Each structure stands twice: as structure tokens, then as C-alpha cells.
Amino acid sequence: MANQDSTNPSHDLFEQFVQAQTCKEVQRIFSELCHHLQVDPRDYQSFYTKLKERLNYWKAKSLWVKLDKRAQHQDYQQGEVCAKNKCLVLGAGPCGLRTAIELALLGAHVVVLEKRDSFSRNNVLHLWPYTISDLRGLAAKKFYGKFCTGVLDHISIRQLQLILLKVCLLLGVEVQTGVEFKGFVEPSGATGWMAKLFPDNHPAGKFQFDVFISAGGGSFVPYGFKRKELRGKLAIGITCNFLNRHTAAETQVAEISGVARIYNQKFFQDLLTETGIDLENIVYYKDDTHYFVMTAKKKSLLKMGVIKQDFSDADKLLAQVNVDQEALLRYAYDAAQFSTGHCLPDMQFAQNHAGQPDVAMFDFTCMHRAENASLVRERKGKKLLMGLVGDCLVEPFWPLGTGIARGFLAAFDTAWMVRSWGKGRPHMEVLAERESIYQLLSQTTPENTSKKYSAFSIDPATRYQHVNLNSVKAFQVKNINIIYSFYFYNxxxxxxxxxxxxxxxxxxxxxxxxxxxxxxxxxxxxxxxxxxxxxxxxxxxxxxxxxxxxxxxxxxxxxxxxxxxxxxxxxxxxxxxxxxxxxxxxxxxxxxxxxxxxxxxxxxxxxxxxxxxxxxxxxxxxxxxxxxISSNEECYFCCQRVYVLERISTEGKLFHRSCFTCHQCGTTLRLGGYTFNQHTGQ
CATH class of the missing domain: 1.10.418.10 (Calponin-like domain)
Structure with missing residues (x-):
């Protein structure tokens, strides 16, 4: 068997593909494999089937079994439900790639755009139980043998991206790296929605799509989506990564799932006494790197010279010009050394994408979330469904490890929305249902989601214990059905x-x-x-x-x-x-x-x-x-002119926001949170 495997180039290429450890390497080997087997990845509808037929290799069979089981789920309707849809996904982070996988299983033509040409994020993600089950169902163990083999359940962002990238490619998803999204090109008479890209001659610029999913992170939220800022008491986070040489000594060092001051005051007091470092909590995960995340007290950072000058404004406080980088490196190094009992030998910082020591300090205090998860644009009779996933939908709270868990939930919810779109449901109903589900996301925890992880699918009812798909009504989402034009929507x-x-x-x-x-x-x-x-x-x-x-x-x-x-x-x-x-x-x-x-x-x-x-x-x-002025431009209650900025629309009538109050107590009403008497008009 070994000789047969070694003499078959396709088998060798498959092994290389499975073991590849960089984005470029994965793409290159996959291209060679497709060329050798004479299968065209652009033939997305039949690519996976042809690949299986031509790669008749016993070591690949366990992978096909996993993917076939997923693809045969009733939600996907044999890949027919979205066969006519074309989807552009912005961002090849974990959430963007996970969304792309679901869209491909639904039968859509999926293109993923990623500005970077490498996966370089070392930070380690905490995994909820359902995410472990989900990734095992996608053959994560096949691509990464160390997947969840330790005491604690986690994975580096880079390894997770590699796993999901490989699954995407096998399912016929087109992943384009090194290309920057610059905005939308509106439909003309002969063409549909397209993307303006850099470089501007990139072939993906010709791709016409009716679904756009942004997984571009908090720095890119498409025009039309509004974000809320959530601020709490100042909390300063520090993340750092050290090289993991996988020596016997390193293996013996115990991970720290999360030590908080309130539960182990002696640990933090000893840390302060020995090093002058004052922390609220610290986490240590051992993965591709030795990864630490901690919450430091401002007073300690000022005393140790990490922060040069005190400011009440968090942005000024943590601005690059106000941070001594060398002092920050010493602070992170000493905290990591102490918390591991000085047992990690020869600690050396890993490098980030810029070739610098991978240490970052940021504000835990401020988080953003989008006010809505979806909207529809229409231009010249051609509709575009838009959705958000990942950090541009809800920024994670690192100490609780919510990022990838809620990110994947949003990916499934978004795929369910696209499924409804593909089935031809009225778009206002599609938006209303998506917003109904989105209301649950920020409150989701491992405790209040379903425990039947093997039954999880894109159907929200399989994941959320109490979900009302009709809590938001179609008339309440009129403001996110936008039919006017803005040249490019970034x-x-x-x-x-x-x-x-x-x-x-x-x-x-x-x-x-x-x-x-x-x-x-x-x-x-x-x-x-x-x-x-x-x-x-x-x-x-x-x-x-x-x-x-x-x-x-x-x-x-x-x-x-x-x-x-x-x-x-x-x-x-x-x-x-x-x-x-x-x-x-x-x-x-x-x-x-x-x-x-x-x-x-x-x-x-x-x-x-x-x-x-x-x-x-x-x-x-x-x-x-x-x-x-027609009656439909006047406030129903005061009969005065209603301007766009102060307008609320419900029950087929217009109201000033200030007039939309309870008849009995005068309290300002929320859409959906009232009853209307048709006879009295109150």
C-alpha cells in the first residue's frame, strides 16, 4: 500500500495539502492537485463530486465521509436551495471562511476576498463545546492532529484559518488573497452588482453577485450599517505570544484557564510584590505559541513606565505615542514568567505580521456592535442582500472567549438568511427574521444554547433554546431596505x-x-x-x-x-x-x-x-x-409636517418620534411594543 501511495502523484499532493502550514502553500498545492486530477475549481457545482471520484485514495475517505455527512443535511436540500445565488464574502478570517462553507453547501457560487496574502495571527481562541463538535464534523482533526488534545479547549487563529481554508477549497469556494475590496460597482443595464477591487484589473472584479457578506472585521463595516458603542469601566488588555519549541520542558508547564483576582488574591499579591505588576486576571494557553492574555491596572502600567502619561480619554491613554514599547515588552515578559512559575525555558517573543514582537495592548472597555445584521439594497431593479458576521457584527469580549463561538453562530444565522433569500421569500420577511435571530446573539452563552451539539445546523431552532423567528415584524425593517444609490457602499x-x-x-x-x-x-x-x-x-x-x-x-x-x-x-x-x-x-x-x-x-x-x-x-x-403636503407626510397625532430625521412609520402611518407616546402614561413607545386601537386611533 505504501509503495502504491508513493508512486501516485495525486496521493502525494493530497498529503502535502493536508499538512500544508501556510496560506500560500495551501493554495499552491491545491492548484497543483486540481491540475493533476484535471478538475476545474471554477466548476463549483460539480467540483467536489469530481474531486472525490478522481482522488481515489484510502486516506482521503475519512475526509469525504465527514464532508458528505454534513452536505447531506436536509437544510441544504442537496445543494439546490441556493444554486442560483452568487455570494461575495469579504474577509478570510475564521468567521468569513465558516460562512463561505455554509453558503457552498447550500449550492451557491461563493467567492472570498482577503486583503492579506498570509495567515499570521498567533492569538489563541477559546472554544465552546459546540464549536469543537462543529469543527470535528468538518474534519479538523484530519488537518490538524493536535486539535483539542490538551486539557483546555482552544486553537490558534492561524490554525483555524488553515483548517477552514482547506475545507472551503474542497467544496469549490474561490478564495482570492492579496486583493483589496474598495467598494461596490452598481448594476448597469446588462450587469449586476460587482466589486471595485485593488488591483483594479483583478479577475474577481468581474464577478456579479446578489449576496454580500462582510467579515472584514471591526475596521470595515459597509455603508448603511450603524454601530453602537458599549463602554464600561476602564479595562486594559494585553496579549502576547512566545515561541513554542515543543520541548519536553515546555510540555510540562500547566495552562491557566483563567485566574481572576477575586478567586486567588495571594497569586496576584505575590505577583505585585515580586514584579510590581498589578493584574485583574490572566489566561495562558499553549498552542502554536505560548499565548497570554491579561487585564492590567492602569496605575501599575503608569508606575512601570509602560504608559507615559495619564489621560482620562482611553484613546489618548493607549495611543502609540503614549506607550513605551520596550517597557510593555518587559511587563508582558515578567507577567508570563511569573504566572508559569518561571518554568518556560528561553522565552522569546513570536513575531506578528509586521515582523515585530507579538505583543499588543488595547482597550477592553469599548466594544461595538451593529444595530442590525442585514439590509437589502436595490438599484435598477437588482437587489443585493447584505449581512455582517464576525467582529463587524459584534466585537468579542476576550476574557469571556465569546468571539469565535458567537462568530460561528452568526455565520450559521447568516447562512439561514441566505437560504431564505434563495428560496424566494419576500425580502422584507427575510430581513425581519434575521433581525429576530440577531436579538439573541449577545446574550448567548454555553449554558443557554442547546446541548445537542451533534444536531446543530444552520436552522436557528437547533441551536437557540428559545427563539422567536417573528419577534421583529416586516414593517419594522423598512429602514434597512434601501433603494437609493450611493456610488460605492464603503x-x-x-x-x-x-x-x-x-x-x-x-x-x-x-x-x-x-x-x-x-x-x-x-x-x-x-x-x-x-x-x-x-x-x-x-x-x-x-x-x-x-x-x-x-x-x-x-x-x-x-x-x-x-x-x-x-x-x-x-x-x-x-x-x-x-x-x-x-x-x-x-x-x-x-x-x-x-x-x-x-x-x-x-x-x-x-x-x-x-x-x-x-x-x-x-x-x-x-x-x-x-x-x-399630502396626509401621508403629516404626523398622525399632531398633523404637522414630519421630516425624514424625526420620522417613525408604523401601522401605515407617520409619527414624530416625540409624538409616538402611550396615550395613557405618555411613555415613549418602541416599535412592536404597543397595541393600537383601530376604532379610537389611540
Missing amino acids: SVGAFEVLLKWCQQHTAGYDRVNVKDLNQSWRSGLALCALINTFRPRVIDMSSLEESNAVYNNQLAFNFLERELGILPIMSAREMSFKGQIDKLSMVHYLTQIHDAFNERTPTKAPLSAPKVNPDPVNLDLEPSLMPG
Whole structure:
């Protein structure tokens, strides 16, 4: 058998693929294996089947058994349920790759984009029981023989990425590394949604998709998603990694699952006495590296010279210029030495992706979570379903080890959403169900999830003990069904393109200097200039005074609503005197103006053209400034005009947020948390 294996090149390539320890190596060997077997990974629908048939190797059979068992689950409907869907996943971190696997099992054409071309994250992840069961079901042990063989259950991020990358490739997922996502290219008449990439000639830029999943981390949240910041009492975290040479002496050192001051005061007091280091807790995991994570007291960091100067603001406190890197290395080294009883020999820092000692200090205090997990965009009749997974959905709290566990749960929830999308359910129902499930995620613990780990699937009912798929109603998610256009939906690209367009078409006007997308518009002159560029002689620019901002804004609002159907986002007075104009709302407003004017060529006319019968403006009675206000633009309770920024919509009616209160006690109501009497209207 051994001779037969060694003389078959495909068997040797398979062994190399299984054992490969870098991202580039995995991709290279996989490409060679496919070439030798004459199977095309781009033939995603039949690739896995052909690969199994042509790689008739006894050592691969255990892998096929694992993957076949997963693929045969009823949720995937033999890979037919999403056979017509094309999915772009941003980010080849653990959550992005885990999502891609589920989408491939559903039958979708899946492309993963990753900016980096290597997996270099040494940090070690704590695994909940269900994640261990899940990864074993994906043959993790086959790819990484040491998977969960120690006393504690954990795995390095790098090893987890390698396992999931290999599974992705075997299932026909296209993983593109070294390519940066720059935003969206909107559909044209002949094409659907595509990605703007760097390098701009990358072949993945031609991929058309109807599903976009961002797993790009907290630094990339697609435009349209809002995030909440959760802050608590200051907690400063330090992570560090040391080389693991896997010697006998290193093997004997016991791991630390988590020592907290409240449970072992003597340990922390001895640490303080011997080293001057004052910690709240510390964890030590032994994996590819010796990994430590600890929470340090600010007073101790200042005393030891790690932090140079005290600031009340956490960002300033932990800014790079305020941290002595050498002192930080000493602090982490001494804490690691003491906590392991000085038994780790010849401790040497592992290197991070930048070739520097892998030590980091950050703020545990501040965490972000997205307000919603999904939205739908529509342009020229072509819908795009968007979802978040990983850190850009909910940032993890490292001391509790929630990151990968909740990350995988969100990956399954997202796959369930795409399954509903593929089945053709109304998109508002798809969004409502996803948001219903998302409400459970932040409260999820090992104790309140189902204990039948082998039964876990993408169906939320198999994982959450108490899940109501209808807790959020379709009418409550109208605000995340967005049908207007923003050139590219990443915040930087969209804003820059829109700002340049505004600057181009307001250039040369006296007293108009557009520097941004909010404060520069306060006087109303910029809006009037924009209108005058495309519709000369409607507004006499020379007659407008910068000090009369309410008049200017109302003049522009009237024209834009009457002629273009663009509703104002606030009153003229608010626009003129509000302390800070909301940038996102102004981007929404200006984008609608752009879309309305974009098909028109600006008329070459004097920058101050004569005014021809302009509409009279009444500054005392604002409702009269808006001719033809229909009843569906008035607050149901007070009958006054409702602007976009202060609008709530429910029961088919509009309300001011301030008016949407309980008839009996006056408490502000939440959507879904009230009863409505159709007869009395209360």
C-alpha cells in the first residue's frame, strides 16, 4: 500500500495539502492537485463530486465521509436551495471562511476576498463545546492532529484559518488573497452588482453577485450599517505570544484557564510584590505559541513606565505615542514568567505580521456592535442582500472567549438568511427574521444554547433554546431596505466621490466653499448654487445673503421637493441653526440630488443669473412653505409636517418620534411594543 501511495502523484499532493502550514502553500498545492486530477475549481457545482471520484485514495475517505455527512443535511436540500445565488464574502478570517462553507453547501457560487496574502495571527481562541463538535464534523482533526488534545479547549487563529481554508477549497469556494475590496460597482443595464477591487484589473472584479457578506472585521463595516458603542469601566488588555519549541520542558508547564483576582488574591499579591505588576486576571494557553492574555491596572502600567502619561480619554491613554514599547515588552515578559512559575525555558517573543514582537495592548472597555445584521439594497431593479458576521457584527469580549463561538453562530444565522433569500421569500420577511435571530446573539452563552451539539445546523431552532423567528415584524425593517444609490457602499469611497461631485458643481460661486458633506451646507448657499448649476435662472444667487440661512435653505427645499420630489430631511430652521448636521442624513439627501441631476448636463450660464418669478417664501408659517403636503407626510397625532430625521412609520402611518407616546402614561413607545386601537386611533 505504501509503495502504491508513493508512486501516485495525486496521493502525494493530497498529503502535502493536508499538512500544508501556510496560506500560500495551501493554495499552491491545491492548484497543483486540481491540475493533476484535471478538475476545474471554477466548476463549483460539480467540483467536489469530481474531486472525490478522481482522488481515489484510502486516506482521503475519512475526509469525504465527514464532508458528505454534513452536505447531506436536509437544510441544504442537496445543494439546490441556493444554486442560483452568487455570494461575495469579504474577509478570510475564521468567521468569513465558516460562512463561505455554509453558503457552498447550500449550492451557491461563493467567492472570498482577503486583503492579506498570509495567515499570521498567533492569538489563541477559546472554544465552546459546540464549536469543537462543529469543527470535528468538518474534519479538523484530519488537518490538524493536535486539535483539542490538551486539557483546555482552544486553537490558534492561524490554525483555524488553515483548517477552514482547506475545507472551503474542497467544496469549490474561490478564495482570492492579496486583493483589496474598495467598494461596490452598481448594476448597469446588462450587469449586476460587482466589486471595485485593488488591483483594479483583478479577475474577481468581474464577478456579479446578489449576496454580500462582510467579515472584514471591526475596521470595515459597509455603508448603511450603524454601530453602537458599549463602554464600561476602564479595562486594559494585553496579549502576547512566545515561541513554542515543543520541548519536553515546555510540555510540562500547566495552562491557566483563567485566574481572576477575586478567586486567588495571594497569586496576584505575590505577583505585585515580586514584579510590581498589578493584574485583574490572566489566561495562558499553549498552542502554536505560548499565548497570554491579561487585564492590567492602569496605575501599575503608569508606575512601570509602560504608559507615559495619564489621560482620562482611553484613546489618548493607549495611543502609540503614549506607550513605551520596550517597557510593555518587559511587563508582558515578567507577567508570563511569573504566572508559569518561571518554568518556560528561553522565552522569546513570536513575531506578528509586521515582523515585530507579538505583543499588543488595547482597550477592553469599548466594544461595538451593529444595530442590525442585514439590509437589502436595490438599484435598477437588482437587489443585493447584505449581512455582517464576525467582529463587524459584534466585537468579542476576550476574557469571556465569546468571539469565535458567537462568530460561528452568526455565520450559521447568516447562512439561514441566505437560504431564505434563495428560496424566494419576500425580502422584507427575510430581513425581519434575521433581525429576530440577531436579538439573541449577545446574550448567548454555553449554558443557554442547546446541548445537542451533534444536531446543530444552520436552522436557528437547533441551536437557540428559545427563539422567536417573528419577534421583529416586516414593517419594522423598512429602514434597512434601501433603494437609493450611493456610488460605492464603503464609507470612504462613497463620501469622496459624492464630495468631489458637489465641489465640481458649486465651484466658482461667491461665498460657497464646500469642504465637507454636512457643515458646509448650513447657509443654504451651496444648495442654491447646486440647483443653479443645473437649472439656471431659477434662483438669483446675487440676491441671497449668507446671514439669511433659513430663507436660502427654504428656497432650495421648495424647489427640490416640488420639481424633483426630494423631501427635506429637516426644517430650514434646523438646517440653519442645528448644532451639528448629521452627515449620513446629508449624504442621503445629496445623493438623491445627485441622482436626479446626474442625467442632465449642467447648463453654461452666468453664476448669478436673473431670477424669473421665484416662489414666494413665508418664513413665519413653515407648513405653508410646502405646497401640496399630502396626509401621508403629516404626523398622525399632531398633523404637522414630519421630516425624514424625526420620522417613525408604523401601522401605515407617520409619527414624530416625540409624538409616538402611550396615550395613557405618555411613555415613549418602541416599535412592536404597543397595541393600537383601530376604532379610537389611540
